[in-house]
Amino acid sequence: MVSRPERLLRGRDVPLSASFLELFFDLAFVLALSQLAQHFLADLSLVGALRTALLLAGVWWIWVTTTWLADWYDxxxxxxxxxLVGATLGSLLAGVAIPxxxxxxxxxxxxxxxxxxxARGTVTALMLRGHPRQSRALRILTWYSVSAVPWLLGAFLPEWRVPLWVLALAIDLIGPRLGWPTPSLGRARQEELHLAGEHFAERYQQxxxxxxxxxxxxxGLTYAGTRLNLPETAAFxxxxxxxxxxxxxYVTPAGQRLGPAIEHADPSRLGVVTSYLHLVMIAGIVATAVGAEVAIAHPTExxxxxxxxxxxxGPTLFLLGRILFSIAIHRRISWPRVAGLLALVGAAVAMRLPLLAVSAVATGVLLVVAVLDRAGIFTFRPARAR
Structure with missing residues (x-):
């Protein structure tokens, strides 16, 4: 007879595809991304970018850890x-608060x-009483209890909010990389951190x-608010x-090989590093959305x-994350992506053109990178260390 704690854990017979509630949880991220884009748009400066990045990292880490929850448990x-329902509500409330x-x-x-x-740490720790996996839940709960202090202190001390929240995020992000070492419980073993590669790869794509x-x-919304003239249509x-x-x-080729890579790698390395790199890529997409709104609304300026x-x-940040993603997954360097990254950086430094032309440059670089990358002519795979 299967014990109650065992019934809580993901068994081999549980489908690896995302459940309905996992997809429902993703909907909360729609609001968060929209709010983050508007937050950045309201302050297009380096300070505004860093403040938006701080909030993005927070909501992203809710997504990552909730995905781990659905990967380790049924x-x-x-x-x-x-x-999962509670995480959806929490993500929505965080999204409401973002501006x-x-x-x-x-x-x-x-x-x-x-x-x-x-809530996640408390429920799983209680439900796994007497089971070996309870120690993992207790380690995680301990670390988030520690980081809760600067999170809440920052909420009550506005003048110290940013540094306290940066400290709290640093604790949360570094914890899994270290295996959540905890007094009397030690560090999580590799088998405790194992991730189902197929499930995780699917969730990242979603x-x-x-x-x-x-x-x-x-x-679409920005274009709908214009007069639909030729420059605005071209920008759209x-x-x-x-x-x-x-x-x-994104999907070719490392995105398609992510599942097997995670399945057979050290999860405390690859499983965690890929979450950091997806944060970089999503940050690039958020910045691209902000740039898109400005370019479509004012294409001739x-x-x-x-x-x-x-x-x-935005595209530069995405390409940076994508280059590092390929290196992390199968130690491959795509020189078209590197060249595209350098081209975008150079264009950003030197360019003073109408926004429609700037957008065309970004699109042209991405197109050339995609074509050359697809051909696979300029790809370098470093030799593995012996």
Whole structure:
């Protein structure tokens, strides 16, 4: 007879495809990405970019850890279904708080974030009493209890909010990489951190589609608010092409090989590193959406340095994450992506053209990179260390 704790864990007979509630949870990320784009648009500066990145990292880590929850535990078990619903609500509340999270709604953002993590740790630790996997849940709960202190202190101390939240995020992001070492419990062993590669790869593709959906939604809504003239139409089509090219560059080939790579790698390395790199790529897509809104609304205006940096910086950030992603998955360097990255950086430094032309440059670079990358002519695979 299977024990109650065993019924909570994901068994071999549980389908690896995402459950309905996991997809339902992803919908909360739609609001968060939209709010993040508007947050950045309201302050197109380096400070604005860093503040938006801080909030993006927070909501992203809710997504990552909730995906781990559904990977380690049976998503159809009643307690896990409750945690998935709770994580959806928490993500929605964090998304609602984003526009003023660093001002008047800090407690709502931090409270939602902390509640999701502590609820997950508490429920799983209690439900796994007497089971060897309880130690993993206790380690995770301990680390999030520690990081909850700077999260909540930052909510009540506005002048210290940013540094305290940066500290809290650093604790949360580094914990799994170290195996959540905890007094008397030690460090999590590799088998405790194992991830189902097929499930995780599918979830990453689904959240990338959500991010690209936000880009397309922004483009469509902005275009609908214009007079639909030729420059505005051209800018809209360029943004659509960017979305298609970013999607193609993601799925080929490392995106398709992610499942087997995670399945057979050290999960504390590859499983965690891929979550960091997807954060970089999604940040690039958010920045691309912000640049798209400005370019479609004002295609014939000469772009200032900040706007040009945003329009070109989004694809640049995505390519950077994608290059590192390929290296992490199968130690492959795509020189077309590296060249495209350098071309975008150079264009951002030197360019002062109408925003439509800036968008065309970004699209042209992505197109050339996608074509050359697909051909696989200029690819270098470093020799494995012996």
């Amino acid at each position: 998503p159809e078990a009643l307690p896990i279904r409750g945690l 003023k999270a660093l001002d008047g709604r800090g407690l709502l953002f931090a409270g939602a974030y902390v509640a999701v993590h502590l 959240i990338m589609i959500i991010a690209l959906g936000e880009l397309i939604l922004v483009a 089509l360029l943004v659509f092409a960017n979305a298609v090219l970013i999607g193609l560059l 000469i772009g200032g340095t900040t706007v040009v940096l945003v329009i070109l910086g």
